[in-house]
Amino acid sequence: MKTGFFGDIQKIKYEGPDSTNPLAYRFYNPDEIVAGKRLEDHLRFAVAYWHSFAWEGSDPFGGRTFDRPWYDGEMEKAKLKADVAFEMFSLLGAPYYCFHDADARPEGKTFAEDKKNLEEIVDYFAQKQEETGVKLLWGTANLFSNRRFMSGASTNPDPDVFAYSAATIKTCMDATQKLGGENYVLWGGREGYETLLNTDLSREFDQMARMLHMVVDYKHKIGFKGAILVEPKPQEPTKHQYDYDVATVYGFLKKYGLENEVKMNIEQGHAILAGHTFEHELALANAHGIFGSIDMNRNDYQSGWDTDQFPNNVPEMALAYYQVLLAGGFTTGGTNFDSKLRRQSINPEDLLIGHIGGMDSCARGLKAAAKMLEDGALSKPLADRYAKWNDAEAQKMLRGDYSLEEITARVERENINPEPKSGRQELLENVVNRYV
Amino acid sequence: MKTGFFGDIQKIKYEGPDSTNPLAYRFYNPDEIVAGKRLEDHLRFAVAYWHSFAWEGSDPFGGRTFDRPWYDGEMEKAKLKADVAFEMFSLLGAPYYCFHDADARPEGKTFAEDKKNLEEIVDYFAQKQEETGVKLLWGTANLFSNRRFMSGASTNPDPDVFAYSAATIKTCMDATQKLGGENYVLWGGREGYETLLNTDLSREFDQMARMLHMVVDYKHKIGFKGAILVEPKPQEPTKHQYDYDVATVYGFLKKYGLENEVKMNIEQGHAILAGHTFEHELALANAHGIFGSIDMNRNDYQSGWDTDQFPNNVPEMALAYYQVLLAGGFTTGGTNFDSKLRRQSINPEDLLIGHIGGMDSCARGLKAAAKMLEDGALSKPLADRYAKWNDAEAQKMLRGDYSLEEITARVERENINPEPKSGRQELLENVVNRYV
Amino acid sequence: MKTGFFGDIQKIKYEGPDSTNPLAYRFYNPDEIVAGKRLEDHLRFAVAYWHSFAWEGSDPFGGRTFDRPWYDGEMEKAKLKADVAFEMFSLLGAPYYCFHDADARPEGKTFAEDKKNLEEIVDYFAQKQEETGVKLLWGTANLFSNRRFMSGASTNPDPDVFAYSAATIKTCMDATQKLGGENYVLWGGREGYETLLNTDLSREFDQMARMLHMVVDYKHKIGFKGAILVEPKPQEPTKHQYDYDVATVYGFLKKYGLENEVKMNIEQGHAILAGHTFEHELALANAHGIFGSIDMNRNDYQSGWDTDQFPNNVPEMALAYYQVLLAGGFTTGGTNFDSKLRRQSINPEDLLIGHIGGMDSCARGLKAAAKMLEDGALSKPLADRYAKWNDAEAQKMLRGDYSLEEITARVERENINPEPKSGRQELLENVVNRYV
Amino acid sequence: MKTGFFGDIQKIKYEGPDSTNPLAYRFYNPDEIVAGKRLEDHLRFAVAYWHSFAWEGSDPFGGRTFDRPWYDGEMEKAKLKADVAFEMFSLLGAPYYCFHDADARPEGKTFAEDKKNLEEIVDYFAQKQEETGVKLLWGTANLFSNRRFMSGASTNPDPDVFAYSAATIKTCMDATQKLGGENYVLWGGREGYETLLNTDLSREFDQMARMLHMVVDYKHKIGFKGAILVEPKPQEPTKHQYDYDVATVYGFLKKYGLENEVKMNIEQGHAILAGHTFEHELALANAHGIFGSIDMNRNDYQSGWDTDQFPNNVPEMALAYYQVLLAGGFTTGGTNFDSKLRRQSINPEDLLIGHIGGMDSCARGLKAAAKMLEDGALSKPLADRYAKWNDAEAQKMLRGDYSLEEITARVERENINPEPKSGRQELLENVVNRYV
Numbered sequence A, B, C, D: 001m002k003t004g005f006f007g008d009i010q011k012i013k014y015e016g017p018d019s020t021n022p023l024a025y026r027f028y029n030p031d032e033i034v035a036g037k038r039l040e041d042h043l044r045f046a047v048a049y050w051h052s053f054a055w056e057g058s059d060p061f062g063g064r065t066f067d068r069p070w071y072d073g074e075m076e077k078a079k080l081k082a083d084v085a086f087e088m089f090s091l092l093g094a095p096y097y098c099f100h101d102a103d104a105r106p107e108g109k110t111f112a113e114d115k116k117n118l119e120e121i122v123d124y125f126a127q128k129q130e131e132t133g134v135k136l137l138w139g140t141a142n143l144f145s146n147r148r149f150m151s152g153a154s155t156n157p158d159p160d161v162f163a164y165s166a167a168t169i170k171t172c173m174d175a176t177q178k179l180g181g182e183n184y185v186l187w188g189g190r191e192g193y194e195t196l197l198n199t200d201l202s203r204e205f206d207q208m209a210r211m212l213h214m215v216v217d218y219k220h221k222i223g224f225k226g227a228i229l230v231e232p233k234p235q236e237p238t239k240h241q242y243d244y245d246v247a248t249v250y251g252f253l254k255k256y257g258l259e260n261e262v263k264m265n266i267e268q269g270h271a272i273l274a275g276h277t278f279e280h281e282l283a284l285a286n287a288h289g290i291f292g293s294i295d296m297n298r299n300d301y302q303s304g305w306d307t308d309q310f311p312n313n314v315p316e317m318a319l320a321y322y323q324v325l326l327a328g329g330f331t332t333g334g335t336n337f338d339s340k341l342r343r344q345s346i347n348p349e350d351l352l353i354g355h356i357g358g359m360d361s362c363a364r365g366l367k368a369a370a371k372m373l374e375d376g377a378l379s380k381p382l383a384d385r386y387a388k389w390n391d392a393e394a395q396k397m398l399r400g401d402y403s404l405e406e407i408t409a410r411v412e413r414e415n416i417n418p419e420p421k422s423g424r425q426e427l428l429e430n431v432v433n434r435y436v
């Protein structure tokens, strides 16, 4: 039953912080209770099918470096790929996975062929899920790799591509529903432009909104219980993507009345590319009530493309999970490793080691965050800082009980001349360093 | 009556493209009719009081380099500054100027002193406007330089700073109204954060929205006819500014129901810092119906701060004015030179030369843009590209007459398999190069 | 004899600035005399075989978009590719081309196969050159695409890869010599690292220097008359490339005593990625005596990867050619279009249109630069600015005739207290705008 | 004797990792032996006089936020500043400090006044050093703040500024010598350009090299035992600085024969601005034999200017100190906190807290690095990776015993076809995470 791909490696176990076994967890103990919940239930780890099983190690200047037995074939190879994938999920003890249609099924020549192939592989996934207990965190449609999408999917100047995209999304939503997926994600990798010279923004926004409305309608129609998530990214592959960042998507949702139906799948790497910290994007989504799920990885701050590395900087990750906890933790969402090996990491065990390091770092980050929250290490000073706003007069001012003239009159009458107070940033940074 | 600051330099004249006189216009002929309107009325040039008269040439590693007779003094010096400023507006033939309270008046120790000083200088400005015919494009409040604003103005954790800011805005709106200003601008240079560790985003957004609502209410109350404009900037001076870019501000306005009351003042340099082209920000503001005015300058693409150089790349500027023309041209807005001399450009005539180069480049860019628009050089290919969306079925799909299932059924029935079409980017770029 | 790939398009002609024919030159008149030399002899245009004929339109998120008759085949297809390529060189009137071994020959399974394939295609190229009069500007080896090079070519931790790379370079130098190539280029796309954790900088520098020494030795041995050129690039595909920029390569050449044997092939896009302007890299190479040739393209300033677009911003290009002219113009070097179509530009004629726009922009830029130089528009003010250094005492100080103490004594004695002078940047920028 | 500035705060003590006292060290125990040396002797901490005592909290959009009793005065205030500074050094237990002339002395109107003021304050510093036992890590001249240096110091177009700079450097070298400074640093903040249009690179390089030669000569003449250090920075305040990064300075030193006389003072923030990691710059300096000292801070990766924050990311810092240890540790150099408070951190105790956090993070990073080195955690896998280069044939190839033809012949003869090996990046990253 084992494929043999991972040799004789056994299920990865928790061995504690002192372990030097590269194939063991040092911090991720799924059953450990943190802030009243099992660590596994906090983190809700998912493996991304695409990076680990479909990507071949190519980059813009070089081709395939990996050498996997499931490459270059049709349905049988696709099933072998699934066998290895679910084997890896089980070895890692990862409770979830995520996939695009194109990662999983062989590519057909027509929509009908693609659909038929997808249905066959979805049946196979269902059986694998049954056997392993692994679940689907989310499904999604790949509307960016095939040349038919080169000028956009829903935002294509050709309405036939819009239609084709709609049909593809439907099959992927159906697959997600069938597999018990807990969310459905849209990443608009081609919904953007290379040049404004050939682009009509208003038209393309309307097209994109129409598609999203149809997705929401279909969700309700089929009784899909999960969340519809949009994943922002500012650029790459295109010059400009419409789902630039959380703030931009929020404005779009508000414009088209979708803010109560759609939430965010926020990726560290995409936050960075947009000029934001990961925790900023998380905090903003929470402030706007649209926090959903996260794609966990790490971008090289100094490479201008999406490096999608396995995350490992615990102090940074603690700040991200702190925002997740502030948002109440995950409901339907989870921690999807949208992370890929470096293309030189060609050994099968590298696949495990990348995930182990990522999962351990997440666990360490989350535990630090939970402790900070429990201690009120940051929240107490924060409350103090804004305390004067709790005064009755301040509250009235904030609620809008006073006009500009009334406030001005009070400033003059009371000769208000505020003295600044220390923001204590270094103190707070040192406090965080007590936890990480 | 002349201050002598500019020696014997006379009013700058249009001498045509072949002139080699550094103190003449080669392209800016205010009376030239372009697309049915005088060039002056298209461009609506304004000089920024701050950069040319208040900034002293300092940068983070060095102090004052300029040596102006109005430095280091009180009201008399402030009036000398105004004398030179209006002299320069007249020499340039610039129809407008813009200012912050702090650029114009000596700084007081209290709100009352600041207000009194401002009122005195506003009277002086009024007299200068009368004498010269120069008008006020917009006024604004400086809520970022004084240490009291170090942790924010409307978003300060101290409600007294909110109140002080409100009072300051009122005095500046009053000044703008009195001087016949055609817009009122808000730039939130301190409305942001240095670290999320000490920041409550939701609170601060609510505070900022309250202030903006009061501004809008006061505008209506006093019958101010101009537009209320917000100027986005992503960062600098802070780590993150809430008015990050046009998309972000749009989302904010929608959240707080302000999208019909507030428009955008878009700066080239700030667009660049946010990772966008200037024309992107203009096109987006137009698509969202919130285009207002522009701050014209040029940022060094490779310096990570706001270099605010005089603009001079005509091909880029033509694309920006093309978007302005697509938006219908300026109504209350205009072209404000938010541009400053390099700090080594210490001669009085450098002030004129910087503006002359900028005005000439704008004129050249606008004329190219107007011709492109007149010829349909870009708009005809654009219409062609999206032509299939004019079909009745496509329109129905866009309007929402079909569901995901209905579209999918059609894709299957008609075996839709779209063939991509060339985006012709290089062709369009070559077309633009015919005009610039 | 015609392949039919370009339909009935005829040789592109010069039609002058007023032409609106997209398949004509408006500025590139090869026989026009500029500063005493034919424009063709100034610019020495070359087409890059790789981008136009080997690249298939893929990007990190999508596959092939182009649909060329020479894809997916062996030697016959490689020859068809050559037929179309030389047809395009002739249609454009491009006097030169450049290629890597891997662009031109089918890939073999062993070194012997690759070598045999290359030799066959080189014979075919020789015949094509003979027929068309097109010449080889430079040849080069692709030591980055195949997985064997994933951890470096000369800098690989495996000495067998070093050996394999050496052998590949030899075959490419032989090919270049046979085809009368005027330069030989090395671009170290994999000579760098992904992480310092697995990298020994000193070892890898020594390996890289050894290879370069062998290349120089072999050049002399076979009597190759052309220049050996290194092409800097800071990153992409790797995290850090050793040939980071001109300054870095210069230090490397000095360290290993190669500065008189090797010159630079400088690319606009790579200059930008390294944080420099193109003209900076050109001026620096000239200052260090290592200017060789240019790869002309344009990078999107706001995309963090090498976009390799066709160049079209004439004001920027004029400043680049100004530096080329200051360096004395090209000797063995030339203007290679290391530019590729946008992946949506899938029509055969887009290939021509991209090059036509690029060539026209170069011609326009060079003519502007030549005129500026002829007029002394920049060089006269430059000489004035430094004029005081021509004084005898200043020259003695510069030559080293005075010590720190002697100079200090003079400062004290003469109470030297220098007054700054305007740098006149805006004036000079306006002067440049008179030419572009 | 105490100034009272820090209230009743006592000398900061080491209290161990569990301390929650914000005014205690948790990791910096100066007497702890790490790898055979006291921690204090490893780290050699220095406080930067400028950021903590001369900078007033201003940024490009706002003025002074701090409120220090030594502002706005002459010599008495300068002495009060010194009193507080040395009090802080003692409270922190920092063994060293660093200063520019302009930080320490009141500014005069002439060179003679500046010199006299400096001499007076140097005498005062000498007495303070005597009293406290604090030593001078390095001295340096501020050749960037005064407007006379706006167009460069040694690279100024005016030879009088060159002379003035030389005289200033002499006085600062004399001061450093007198105070027993262990290094002398040159940071060329104005040695660069704003625009190539007014710049002659070759001339300016020659001027800069002349100055550096005179500095080296003077060092030998006065028997200064310390190192001459250059501190690279790529840009800010200028568009381009000549001491761009380690690689660039190395090339410059080689060009002018100074590579054995001058070493590097490498700053984290400047490494980042140049597009490098800090550890890259350190490793490169070590590879070129020019490693000297470090300026420890942290730059925001997403702000394009030098944020000079106190460092706190221990995993990153461990990698930096790992390179310091690979270079053999500091000799004359040390860890200078070129770090400044955020401008909102206006309380006296913030000054202490910033340094405490930085020192603790450094201690933690160094201890992790020392343990990694002791365990061979990275060095053993590194040696394995390159092991094949130890073979006799590989060594001969590297030494240059074989030509390109001979190697090619061997590749053909032996049919060499190398198989890539995993770079194991994720494994090594996980290993590092065991130490931090």
Ligand SMILES: [Co+2]
Pocket (backbone or CB within 6 Å): A231, A267, A295, A338
């Ligand atoms: Co993702």
Ligand SMILES: [Co+2]
Pocket (backbone or CB within 6 Å): A267, A269, A270, A306, A308, A338
């Ligand atoms: Co990503």
Ligand SMILES: [Co+2]
Pocket (backbone or CB within 6 Å): B231, B267, B295, B338
């Ligand atoms: Co502005």
Ligand SMILES: [Co+2]
Pocket (backbone or CB within 6 Å): B267, B269, B270, B306, B308, B338
């Ligand atoms: Co600006």
Ligand SMILES: [Co+2]
Pocket (backbone or CB within 6 Å): C231, C267, C295, C338
């Ligand atoms: Co190139």
Ligand SMILES: [Co+2]
Pocket (backbone or CB within 6 Å): C267, C269, C270, C306, C308, C338
């Ligand atoms: Co390139």
Ligand SMILES: [Co+2]
Pocket (backbone or CB within 6 Å): D231, D267, D295, D338
């Ligand atoms: Co420093």
Ligand SMILES: [Co+2]
Pocket (backbone or CB within 6 Å): D267, D269, D270, D306, D308, D338
């Ligand atoms: Co710094």
